[in-house]
Amino acid sequence: MVGLQFFVVLVLQSLVVFSRHTFGFAETKSNGVSIKLIPIDSRESPLYKPNLTRRQKIERMVNVTLAKAKLRNLRSTQNSTFDDDKHLFALDRQDKFYLAQMLIGNPIQYVYVVVDTGGPLTWTQCAPCTECFHQIYPIYDRRHSSTYRRLSCNHRLCNHDEEGSLFQCVNGRCVYTHTYGTGGEIMGPTKGYASLESFHFLVNTNGDTEQFTILFGCSNDNVNFEFADDEDNKISGIMGLDLHPNSLASQLSNVFSYCIVPYDDDFPFDVHAHILRFGADVYFPPYPIPTTQYVSVAGTNSYYLRLLDISVGRSRLNFPRGTFEPSSSGVFIDSGTPFTTLTTRAANRINVFERVNRAFWRYYDSRNLVRYPTEPDDSFHVCYMIPQNFRDYPSMTFHFRGADYEVDGRFVNIRFDDEGHFCVAIMPEETDSILGAYYMQNMRIIHNGGIGAVQFFQAQCAGDHF
Incomplete structure (x- = not known):
């Protein structure tokens, strides 16, 4: 995979x-x-x-x-x-x-x-x-x-x-x-x-x-x-x-x-x-945009954020408080990592990767999609055959402190059209979770050191030019 x-x-x-x-x-x-x-x-x-x-x-x-x-x-x-x-x-x-x-x-x-x-x-x-x-x-x-x-x-x-x-x-x-x-x-x-x-x-x-x-x-x-x-x-x-x-x-x-x-x-x-x-070349729209503060983690200069919960479609998964504790199993945003990863060993011993995968399985199984076979060591674990004219892909929302980051259903999965299947584009990670670049498509990301926060809003990125 x-x-x-x-x-x-x-x-x-x-x-x-x-x-x-x-x-x-x-x-x-x-x-x-x-x-x-x-x-x-x-x-x-x-x-x-x-x-x-x-x-x-x-x-x-x-x-x-x-x-x-x-x-x-x-x-x-x-x-x-x-x-x-x-x-x-x-x-x-x-x-x-x-x-x-x-x-x-x-x-x-x-x-x-x-x-x-x-x-x-x-x-x-x-x-x-x-x-x-x-x-x-x-x-x-x-x-x-x-x-x-x-x-x-x-x-x-x-x-x-x-x-x-x-x-x-x-x-x-x-x-x-x-x-x-x-x-x-x-x-x-x-x-x-x-x-x-x-x-x-x-x-x-x-x-x-x-x-x-x-x-x-x-x-x-x-x-x-x-x-x-x-x-x-x-x-x-x-x-x-x-x-x-x-x-x-x-x-x-x-x-x-x-x-x-x-x-x-x-x-x-x-x-x-x-x-x-x-600097001044950064575009800010004339309306309030979602904003979530950086979290300082000793020994690193990465852009850590405080994640509270995750939703698949309209279903909130209700992770217990402390699951995404920044000092132990935190989440940071990194455009240098291609795919989003989720921890398999959170501080409270929860396998976040598996729990999110189960939510996607429930969603697609309920719509009678046919699972595409995977192996335990495959990069992606949730894969299905692509039904003709199927468009009912769920969004995925990261509920950060102060802001919800919603990944459009169009970008949650990666398609293998020549092989006739798609997979949820999430990979397992033993330590921290990472919001990777694939889940930033058509999203304007602003790193605002002036207020110590990440800000974001949906945009048509293909139109971004000098």
Whole structure:
């Protein structure tokens, strides 16, 4: 069994075009900036592979969901030595979906980085290298840029002595070490220097640019990255967009938004760009919109939310209080995870994944649909044959504190039309539950750091453009 393809940020892989104006340095927020994210399966993408079948695309979305789950489980059992490194989400050029083409330095040098809402730091390979992995484009060379600056330990941005800092002080230099994981295997580490550099952003189709100074990682020691084995590898680093104060999102603005174009045939995913908007470029409708506050969880900068209950169609499942306790079996929103996952071991020992599945079985069985056979180790457990002209798909609602997030029935399931069946697009997870990108289709998601909350409303995302 298998699953499909996700969006960004986010959790993200695409070509990036920044538009708009007035940039400063980290503490001087952008008035507004937008990033055009071109999906990996677009013909415009540098990673476009025209011969992948729909099932192959679905399978790799499942693989990245599984890889991130295994990494979270690895973190939960790691020893103190492992914990000394900073751990980000898996990096795999075959599994991530959006890349950003960054223009950095003076004169400008080009690099491709994976965009990730789960990452705290933007970094790229940086020459001269102690050891760098293979990439087909030239490695960014700090020696050729007049605007590059390496941070010393006493620089105010090198907060190495503060709790939660990304940096350490070694021989008077502000340095970092990040380790990655995928499929339960360790990747990396990447090591380098905390640095400042000019980042350039296109502001019109004539190629005109604005620039501002960004804190980023100049990585000159990078080993054990699997994607580097690809002779056509274009990835040189990562763009971090989580809640950490050093992330690009925090440096640009405390507000950003995105809108995921539907994956189905009515809105071909591979022809619509996605736009990541910051600051004044974020659209707020002229009416109140659902809002739910972030929940702080020690040791993570992920976007945790307080979930109270779940409904399938009009049936509320009435989970007991404490089922989704953020500190133990919480829920966070992550566009970098393709499919929504539900915990099989909540703090109160409830198998949330199974209980939700039972609700879907009851719904579809009552409408006399024929079950499609699955195995215990399949990615999706609730699958049915597709009846002719059937449209009675139930919605799924996440009842967050202060706001109900309703997934339209059109987007609750994933269809395998060539095989004649569909499946409820939810995967099991032993620890936290995740609201993934597939359940964000046609939903405008706003991360509003100004009020410490996620806001959202339904929208026609295919119409989102510069």
